[in-house]
Amino acid sequence: MVTLEDVARHAGVSLATASRVLNGSTRQVGASLRAKVELSASELGYRTNVAAQTLARGASNVIGLVVHDLIDPYFAAIADGAMRVAEGQGLMVMIGTTHRDPSREIAYVSTLNAQRVRAVLLVGSRVADPEPTRRLREELDRYRETGGRVACVGQDLLGTDTVVPDNRAGAAALARALAGLGHRNFAVLAGPDWLLSPRDRVTGFVGALRELGLPEPLVLYGSFDREGGYAAATQVTGVTCVFAVTDVMAVGALASFRDRGIRVPEDVSVAGFDDIFTLRDLVPALSTVRLPLPDMGVRAVELAMDTTGDGRAEVVAGEVILRESTRGLD
Amino acid sequence: MVTLEDVARHAGVSLATASRVLNGSTRQVGASLRAKVELSASELGYRTNVAAQTLARGASNVIGLVVHDLIDPYFAAIADGAMRVAEGQGLMVMIGTTHRDPSREIAYVSTLNAQRVRAVLLVGSRVADPEPTRRLREELDRYRETGGRVACVGQDLLGTDTVVPDNRAGAAALARALAGLGHRNFAVLAGPDWLLSPRDRVTGFVGALRELGLPEPLVLYGSFDREGGYAAATQVTGVTCVFAVTDVMAVGALASFRDRGIRVPEDVSVAGFDDIFTLRDLVPALSTVRLPLPDMGVRAVELAMDTTGDGRAEVVAGEVILRESTRGLD
DNA sequence: GCAGACTTGGAAAACGTTTTCCTGGAGGTC
DNA sequence: GACCTCCAGGAAAACGTTTTCCAAGTCTGC
Numbered sequence: 001m002v003t004l005e006d007v008a009r010h011a012g013v014s015l016a017t018a019s020r021v022l023n024g025s026t027r028q029v030g031a032s033l034r035a036k037v038e039l040s041a042s043e044l045g046y047r048t049n050v051a052a053q054t055l056a057r058g059a060s061n062v063i064g065l066v067v068h069d070l071i072d073p074y075f076a077a078i079a080d081g082a083m084r085v086a087e088g089q090g091l092m093v094m095i096g097t098t099h100r101d102p103s104r105e106i107a108y109v110s111t112l113n114a115q116r117v118r119a120v121l122l123v124g125s126r127v128a129d130p131e132p133t134r135r136l137r138e139e140l141d142r143y144r145e146t147g148g149r150v151a152c153v154g155q156d157l158l159g160t161d162t163v164v165p166d167n168r169a170g171a172a173a174l175a176r177a178l179a180g181l182g183h184r185n186f187a188v189l190a191g192p193d194w195l196l197s198p199r200d201r202v203t204g205f206v207g208a209l210r211e212l213g214l215p216e217p218l219v220l221y222g223s224f225d226r227e228g229g230y231a232a233a234t235q236v237t238g239v240t241c242v243f244a245v246t247d248v249m250a251v252g253a254l255a256s257f258r259d260r261g262i263r264v265p266e267d268v269s270v271a272g273f274d275d276i277f278t279l280r281d282l283v284p285a286l287s288t289v290r291l292p293l294p295d296m297g298v299r300a301v302e303l304a305m306d307t308t309g310d311g312r313a314e315v316v317a318g319e320v321i322l323r324e325s326t327r328g329l330d
Numbered sequence: 331m332v333t334l335e336d337v338a339r340h341a342g343v344s345l346a347t348a349s350r351v352l353n354g355s356t357r358q359v360g361a362s363l364r365a366k367v368e369l370s371a372s373e374l375g376y377r378t379n380v381a382a383q384t385l386a387r388g389a390s391n392v393i394g395l396v397v398h399d400l401i402d403p404y405f406a407a408i409a410d411g412a413m414r415v416a417e418g419q420g421l422m423v424m425i426g427t428t429h430r431d432p433s434r435e436i437a438y439v440s441t442l443n444a445q446r447v448r449a450v451l452l453v454g455s456r457v458a459d460p461e462p463t464r465r466l467r468e469e470l471d472r473y474r475e476t477g478g479r480v481a482c483v484g485q486d487l488l489g490t491d492t493v494v495p496d497n498r499a500g501a502a503a504l505a506r507a508l509a510g511l512g513h514r515n516f517a518v519l520a521g522p523d524w525l526l527s528p529r530d531r532v533t534g535f536v537g538a539l540r541e542l543g544l545p546e547p548l549v550l551y552g553s554f555d556r557e558g559g560y561a562a563a564t565q566v567t568g569v570t571c572v573f574a575v576t577d578v579m580a581v582g583a584l585a586s587f588r589d590r591g592i593r594v595p596e597d598v599s600v601a602g603f604d605d606i607f608t609l610r611d612l613v614p615a616l617s618t619v620r621l622p623l624p625d626m627g628v629r630a631v632e633l634a635m636d637t638t639g640d641g642r643a644e645v646v647a648g649e650v651i652l653r654e655s656t657r658g659l660d
Numbered sequence: 661g662c663a664g665a666c667t668t669g670g671a672a673a674a675c676g677t678t679t680t681c682c683t684g685g686a687g688g689t690c
Numbered sequence: 691g692a693c694c695t696c697c698a699g700g701a702a703a704a705c706g707t708t709t710t711c712c713a714a715g716t717c718t719g720c
Contacts, residue, residue, distance in 0.1 A: 052706035
């Protein structure tokens with residue numbers, strides 16, 4: 001293992017000079033010494049020991065990213081956006097997946113704190129239970145006290161910079177659009193009640209229907225994935241339109257209807273939420289509420305790295321997009 | 331920032347004892363001192379400084395994962411498998427995405443070497459050009475000389491432990507299965523020629539057709555994604571069956587045919603490769619060659635962490651799965 | 661030529677751990 | 691009771707950088 005000292009000795013200069021040449025200091029180094037050091041470094045195959053560098057500098061070049069599930073294209077899209085900016089700024093990204101377990105989220109923050117990462121990004125819905133949220137916040141505060149930066153994508157519950165998708169307003173707008181097509185009887189395929197994002201979407205959707213004076217929709221709970229959508233959809237009956245709180249759940253619903261011989265959109269309309277890129281070739285094309293997922297990831301990194309503020313909340317609106325999976329009743 | 335020394339002083343013990351209590355040593359510490367240290371640590375909110383720990387220990391608890399593209403479900407699936415094992419072994423995962431640029435791959439290996447990660451996983455097709463492969467190998471060798479472990483998923487070209495999907499045999503088996511359905515005139519939607527995986531799949535497919543004495547297929551090149559599949563498919567004419575070297579490209583082909591009013595499978599059969607989980611609700615359901623993606627990620631981590639061997643190649647076979655997108659000609 | 665202001669290079673003190681020795685005492689054996 | 695072995699605890703030397711001082715030039719302006 002070749003160290004900076006080896007390089008310095010080989011080049012006949014001091015440790016300080018070698019350090020200044022190789023690891024970007026503000027100080028100038030004379031051209032001839034600089035050349036000697038660079039030559040030695042490449043001859044010996046020197047690689048900076050980042051652990052030592054981090055220790056000496058007191059700051060690392062890593063950011064931590066905590067998501068629920070990498071296979072879920074929702075998180076993959078946000079992570080992709082985040083990673084692109086990070087790369088642009090010379091940062092490495094350390095990823096943890098919680099599989100929706102709040103205690104794993106807390107454990108990851110603790111681990112990332114130990115790693116002294118520059119910033120941690122918490123992506124994904126908060127939970128309804130205040131207890132894990134309180135403990136998470138405690139852990140985050142400990143991290144932030146020592147200069148750590150935090151940004152979230154989700155609900156603004158942690159006192160950090162947050163990118164907040166406007167789930168409620170998006171779902172409400174979708175409800176109005178669907179009502180505009182003439183639908184009056186709805187079913188909502190809701191995610192688990194203890195997750196805030198699906199809950200907000202349900203609230204927004206139901207609230208809008210109420211304001212329009214339409215009948216209460218049938219609300220069916222299921223897990224927050226394709227299977228949950230499938231299972232919930234099997235219980236749907238007597239409605240003309242189904243809102244799944246997630247595109248991924250909507251895919252399950254579509255499959256369920258297909259298996260039952262129910263045609264979409266002829267027999268029932270289906271809409272989702274998120275506008276997942278990978279699903280844009282679905283037949284019929286899914287009506288949904290578009291969220292600018294990669295941008296949200298980008299924004300989160302930018303907020304985290306911008307030390308001029310804190311606790312900012314940036315609301316991002318969803319855009320209703322009606323495609324083939326919903327049709328008008330006339 | 332509270333250090334181990336603070337904890338030791340607060341507990342009235344030496345640094346050594348505090349270290350032994352808090353960071354898992356083999357040495358015993360008396361119960362009363364142990365309790366004091368643990369109490370102090372939690373009262374002060376101590377968090378290990380991993381950089382210092384890594385420096386002192388000379389080994390980190392991080393593994394590096396380099397993939398082409400996180401949004402591509404192929405890589406997401408492998409990464410997911412890898413992350414699950416890593417978590418189980420208390421390892422953090424650092425991810426880099428190359429977007430298929432070989433030089434970025436090399437740069438990442440260098441960076442991960444600097445981080446002194448325990449192991450590097452290189453996931454994704456190698457390229458045909460030997461030059462970047464040579465430089466990558468050089469960089470890997472430098473890393474391995476100092477004790478770094480490497481595992482790849484893809485072609486066995488780097489002298490490392492490798493999980494090798496049998497692209498050629500899988501594609502050949504698919505060709506035979508499709509010929510068995512009565513197809514004689516094929517088109518192949520090939521990925522870029524400079525990537526080895528798509529190339530192997532084309533070779534295997536074409537070779538099998540030749541062995542069967544069938545006419546040469548029409549080979550159309552396109553980019554390695556949905557758009558590439560779409561574009562290539564627009565040029566398809568006069569065949570009864572299309573093989574896209576990737577499920578993702580097959581999705582593009584399906585969309586293209588739909589836009590042109592060509593029915594699948596009535597007018598033309600379509601098959602892909604990979605069996606991407608997220609795409610299993612496609613209509614029509616895609617015939618494909620299944621690769622056990624998450625398992626491949628798991629295996630790669632296991633190989634990397636198993637220091638009893640090196641340079642091992644583990645071939646994983648693909649399984650032909652015929653679904654609705656292909657039909658027999660009778 | 662000379663005082664002052666920059667510049668360039670080096671010595672050495674951090675940074676926060678782990679781990680190797682030491683030391684002293686407790687327990688066992690004859 | 692003397693000897694040996696074992697074990698818990700501590701002092702201090704790593705680990706590989708960065709960075710703060712210092713010293714010694716080299717300019718600039720007069």
